Amino acid sequence: QVQLVESGGGLVQAGGSLRLSCAASGRTFNNYAMGWFRQAPGQEREFVAAIRWITGTTYYADSVKGRFTISRDNAKNTVYLQMNNLRPEDTAVYYCAARNFALITDSSKYDYWGQGTQVTVSS
Numbered sequence: 711q712v713q714l715v716e717s718g719g720g721l722v723q724a725g726g727s728l729r730l731s732c733a734a735s736g737r738t739f740n741n742y743a744m745g746w747f748r749q750a751p752g753q754e755r756e757f758v759a760a761i762r763w764i765t766g767t768t769y770y771a772d773s774v775k776g777r778f779t780i781s782r783d784n785a786k787n788t789v790y791l792q793m794n795n796l797r798p799e800d801t802a803v804y805y806c807a808a809r810n811f812a813l814i815t816d817s818s819k820y821d822y823w824g825q826g827t828q829v830t831v832s833s
Contacts, residue, residue, distance in 0.1 A: 711736045712734070712735070712736035712737055712808065712821075712822045713733075713734070713735045713736050714732055714733070714734055714806045714807070714808060714822055714823060714824035715732070715733045715735075715824055715825070716730060716731065716732050716804065716805065716806050716824040716825065716826060716827040717730070717731050717733075717827060718730040718731050718827060719804060719827030719828045719829045720828075720829070720830070721830045721831075721832065722796055722829075722830070722831055722832070723831070723832050724796060724797055724798055724831055724832065724833050725795055725796065726796050726831070727792070727793060727794045727795075727796065728793050728796065728829060729790055729791070729792050729793070730746070730790065730791040730793065730804055730806075730827060730829075731788055731789070731790055732744065732746075732788060732789040732790070732791075732806030732824060733786070733787065733788050734787045734788065734789065734806075734808065735787060739763050739787065739808065740763055740764045741763070741764060741810060741811055742762075742763050742808050742809065742810055742811070743760055743761065743762050743763070743808070743809050743810075743811065743812060743813040743814070744760065744761050744763060744780075744782065744789045744806065744807070744808050745757065745758075745759070745760035745761075745806070745807045745808075745809070745813075745815075745817075745820060746758040746759045746760070746780060746789075746791045746804060746805070746806060746807075747804070747805045747807060747817050747820075748800075748802035748803065748804045748805065748829075749802055749803050749805070749826075750801060750802040750803075753802075755805070755817050756771065756817075757771050757815035757816075757817065758770070758771055758774055758778065758791070758804070759771065759774060759778055759779075759780040759791060760780065760813045760814070760815065761780045761781070761782055761789065761813070762813045763782055763784075766782070767813060768780050769813055769815070771815075773799075774793075774800075777793065777794050777795045777796075778791060778792065778793050778794070779791070779792040779794075780792075789806060791804070793829070796829075796831045797831060798831045798832065798833045799831075800829060800831050801829060801830050801831050802828075802829060803826040803827065803828050803829075804826060804827050804828075804829050805823055805824055805826045806823070806824040807820035807821075807822060807823050807824070808820060808821065808822040809821050809822075
């Protein structure tokens with residue numbers, strides 16, 4: 711059974727940094743794409759970043775490009791989201807997700823989801 715477990719959220723001041731982790735288990739993820747999404751209260755879930763596990767190819771939403779970095783550690787089966795220069799508008803619950811093969815931004819196409827971790831950025 712696939713499990714995705716996020717950690718690393720918290721409260722930070724604007725301009726600060728956080729690193730989110732997503733520990734994946736239950737299968738081999740070599741051919742998977744791993745994505746980070748976020749959802750603020752009253753808003754739709756939105757794409758943040760994604761990575762193809764086997765190639766390391768990455769893709770970012772324009773709103774986070776240059777500030778966030780997605781990466782993976784094959785030995786630990788873990789995907790990270792390094793978030794720098796955080797802004798109040800980054801406040802949301804952040805979710806890790808996985809899907810087979812193609813790296814895409816549509817959350818409805820992802821098969822597996824973590825429980826989410828809260829990120830709050832104060833001004």
